[in-house]
Amino acid sequence: MSTLLSTVTVRVPGSTSNCGAGFDTLGLALQIYNQVTLTRVDGDAPRPVTAADGRAQAMVETSAAAFFAAARIRPFGFSYQITGDVPPARGLGSSVTVIGGVLGGLNALSGVSLSGHQLVAIATAIEGHPDNAAAGILGGFxxxxxxxxxxxxxxxxxxELPEELAFVATSPDVEMLTKESRGVLPATLPYFDAVKSINSTAYLVAAMVSGEYERLRHSVTDYMHEPYRLPRIPGGRSAITAGVAAGAYTGWLSGSGSTVLCVAPKSVAGEVARAMQAAFTEAGLTSTARVLSADNTGLTVE
Ligand SMILES: Nc1ncnc2c1ncn2[C@@H]1O[C@H](COP(=O)(O)OP(=O)(O)OP(=O)(O)O)[C@@H](O)[C@H]1O
Ligand SMILES: N[C@@H](CCO)C(=O)O
Structure with a gap:
């Protein structure tokens, strides 16, 4: 007879998404993590352990309801605690670390064993797009x-991507909620803006898949979302330009912002990080630069 767990900790990587013009399509998991610990409690509602966890209450309730419906089981109560290094509302997929953590945790506590792709499907329905959901839960590009x-x-x-490919994620000290950042996007696009974006995205995906990273140089030209979002982040565009001038292959606005990210050979990543931070300083914003490699593992139950 199997015994059901009463507590579980799930580790979920942060992620960058869009990767230029691959809007709502491309996601890449990074070696920066949150842990979500779920413990069974009486009742049938989720309870935050700390006041800071409570910021995620609505998201946790939605995730739990979606899990119980998909698994076709009776809801049970649990407490949740979120720890880790993924900064909230900075374009590094923090919401998927929470949603994925709850889905993965309930999957383990209930013993239902939905597959990774089933969890991505639920997280996509909650997020409204699959890019961070796929990367955070499955890992890799x-x-x-x-x-x-x-x-x-x-x-x-x-x-999967190699350790030597560096992702320099530079986050200004400004929160940017995805919901608000989607609100600045236009309802329609000029036809040739779409054509140029498809050209850039297809080439970037081919370079990533072939492993010919040198070919990523200057590959990102995005007309899908960056022209509408980057002007709202002082120093954002200049930080990407400075990172590329310092030796990065290319760069993009990470998810819906405020983080901007450059892809670089590991050998020049420190220089790229300094250049990106200097651009934010010049624009009057303090920032945190993180030199990260891709995570190829995705969600894990610890
Ligand atoms: N550590 C945390 N503790 C509590 N809530 C969190 C935490 N991290 C994220 N959240 C929840 O996720 C929300 C941020 O999600 P949002 O989709 O706006 O940003 P993001 O996922 O970081 O960015 P993007 O989707 O562009 O990558 C917060 O407002 C909060 O509800
Ligand atoms: N594709 C999404 C990612 C952020 O959640 C966006 O850019 O709005």
Whole structure:
């Protein structure tokens, strides 16, 4: 007879998404993590352990309801605590660390064992897009596909990336909620803005998959979301330009911001980080630069 767990800790990586013009499609897991600990308690509602955890209450309630519905089991009560290094509301997939942590935790506590792709499908429905959900749960560089009519998650093609490829994520000390940042996007795009964005995205994906990272140089030209979002982040555009001038292959606005990220050979990553931070300082913002490698593991139950 199997005994059900009463407490579990789930580790979920942060992630960068869009990766230029791959809006709502490309996601890449990074070696920066949050841990979400769930413990069974009486009742049928989620309870935050600390006041800071309570900021995620609505997200945790939605995730729990979606899990219990998908698993077709009776809801049970649990407490949750979120720890780790992924900064909230900075474009590094913090919401998926919370949503994924709750889904993975309930999966383990209930013994239901939904698959990784099933968890991505639930997280995609909650987030409204699959990019961070696929990367955070499955790990690696992910190209995620949704049904064109319903928007429901269909599948992800993922590749693993080597330790030597550095992702310099520089976060100004400004929170940017995805919901608000999506609100500044236009309803329609000029046709050739879409064409130029497709050209850049297809080439970037091919370079990532082939492992010919030198070919990433200057590959990102995004007309899908950066022109509308970057002007709201003082120093954001200059930080990418400075990172590339310091030796990075290319760079992009990470998710919906406020983090900007450059991809670089590890040998020049320190120089790239200094250049990016200097651009934010010049614009009057303090920032944190993190030199990260890709995470190829995704969500793990500890
Ligand atoms: N450590 C945390 N503690 C509590 N709540 C958190 C934590 N991290 C994230 N959250 C929840 O996630 C929200 C931020 O999600 P949002 O989608 O706006 O940003 P993000 O996921 O960091 O960025 P992006 O989706 O662009 O990568 C917070 O407002 C909070 O509800
Ligand atoms: N694709 C999403 C990622 C952030 O959650 C966006 O850019 O709004």
């Amino acid at each position: 992910c190209v995620a596909r949704c049904d064109a009519t319903t928007g429901a998650y269909v599948d992800t093609v993922r590749v």
